[in-house]
Amino acid sequence: MSDQKTINIIGWGLAGATLAWQLFKRKVPFQVYDNGVNFSSRVAAGLVNPIVFKRLTKSWKADILLPFAKDFYSEIEEITSFQFLSNRSIARVFASVEEQNNWASLSGDERFASYLSEIDELNESLIQAPFGIGRVITIGNLDVNAFLDRSKDNLIEQGVTFINRPFNSKMIDQDEYVFCEGYKIIQNPFFGYIPMKPTHGDVLTIRSDQLRIEDIVNKNMFILPLGDGLYRVGATYNWDKLEPEPTIEGKDELIDKLRSFTTFPFEVIQHDAGIRPTVSDRRPFLGTHPKNKKLHVFNGLGTKGVMIAPFYAEQMANYLCLGKVIDEDVDVRRFDKFYPS
Template sequence: MPQFDYEYLIIGQGIGGTSVAWHLYDLGKTFQIVGDSSMPSSSRVAAGIFNPLTGKKLVKTWLADDLFPYAKSFYRNLQEKLACKLMHLTPIYRPFRSIEEQNTYIAQTADPSIRRYIADTPDPGHELAYIHADFGGLEVVQSGWIDLPVLLDASRGYFQQRNLYVEAAFDAADISRTEEGIEWRGKRFKTVIFSQGFFALENGWFDWLPFTPVKGQILEITPDVLVKPYIINQGIFALPVAENRMKVGATYSWDPLDWEATEAATAELESKLKGLLNTGYTLIGAQAGIRPSVRDRRPLIGVHPEFSNVAIFNGLGTKGVTLAPFFAKEFCNHLIYGKELNPLVNIKRYFSLYFR
């Protein structure tokens, strides 16, 4: 019987790797999570918004009825364990762009599956004098945002204290794999889990998967007036992280795929912001990240087609804060108990790309 120092080696401490680590921890499994604080991270740039109704056509987020309750329970439990505020339950206000849009959206709210995510209270637009809402708007509930930097830092500290986190620059060449296990820096593990976000494209085990990474930029501003706890969503989002501070985003671009904020992306966001805000503001700064998106917009989760002790948990894209907790639970049940993964996220759907 092989002897392991830890059962699992988790590469990456973004929202994906951290969610998997917490589920393994709660299941009593041993692991070490490897993070490199010097490297850029899309999880740290992301606004962390969770929104059950998205898009111009007011579509319910995929699996929202399952993902959202589980995510809220997961983050509430972490708040207690880590003794810090992580989850901010905040309604989303969607100003109507026209009478036509107003009529269309109101008609859609007759659908019971959508109605449950719409506030029954009167339109709060009159309280939000700092935004353009000439045609009124829709208030979406069961929404909010997760303070990802606080979550990641607090989780890292918790795991560090228990010798479950290693701060290191990861190099795939340092890993040695056999059927008996994984070796990394003198320690033996049963299984390695890669949760590297965008950097999975450089991973020789999984570089055949159809990642379609996309760059996004957000701004941080100080409005000239105090703002209320409503996320404003109309083409872009304006997220109040405090009474006098907002995050604004996000852009989508594919060239170049780097981590640098650009003047062009800032100008694009500020142009859209003028149509949203009815007040002045001061631009504080800008950040860019690369989302690990996927061709079919579904996560990439599962075990390598040839090597049963090499796995991946990635491709969470723009909805990582709700996808990560739910599918981390599913993934851990798959690894430990052999339970089937949802075929829409299981990397088996792309095995033909590996064997061609």
């Protein structure tokens, strides 16, 4: 890439914002377009969970991605003088003796020791946990909205241009463009060939004055304390719905799940939904258009965008600025076979 060209980031979600910081650190000229109708990052609970509870394994590349994400967000916390990370654990409520036993044997395994605590009791009688809990040691959750807003304010102060309007292909000139459009990439005239499998998700904000928890609680759903008696609970996964509106079925599913292991009274005060940008191999994708070398993409953050974005934003920036190679398993070229010849 020519050093003189401005890079245009299209989209201010986690992908665009993490990439922006990496370009800023490299002193590369860039500007950001965003249409202000975010459907994923701004509804995300921001949880960072390095464990796949269903199979009790580590999630993809957790040993690399989690420490990288921790360092990255901590650095931006320092730059912006704002705390985005909650730095608390996730209390997994066991569903059976079998799950409890599996946890016990894994927490003694040195490959998992830094992530899994010993088995414990949940100190909250309004949540039923007869088989006990295990805690996942993590960086908790990222306040994604604050991260996006504070980052934007800080970068504007430092001279970065933000253009608050939709970007369309007629605006393309001599510059470089990185499309970080989330699931809306399905409408992109250049990258629409990528076989997206977007995942709709509902989340609720509830109020309960009786519940007193500090951990994030998980039992096939999460309960995330927000403070002042408010909790976010979620999320659903629906691969058939492509519109980002909240659904009654999603709300009912979340309430049923919550009632299945808790006894606290609550009131639903907000219902949101979004669409996760997912592909079927569930890996991010980054790189350059098969034919037009000034068009690039950074997307596919899926269900774990908070943990994945910082590491691959750095890889994307090194690729754009230094010509470094992108890891094969995340290179957008794996989709070249879908590009119409």
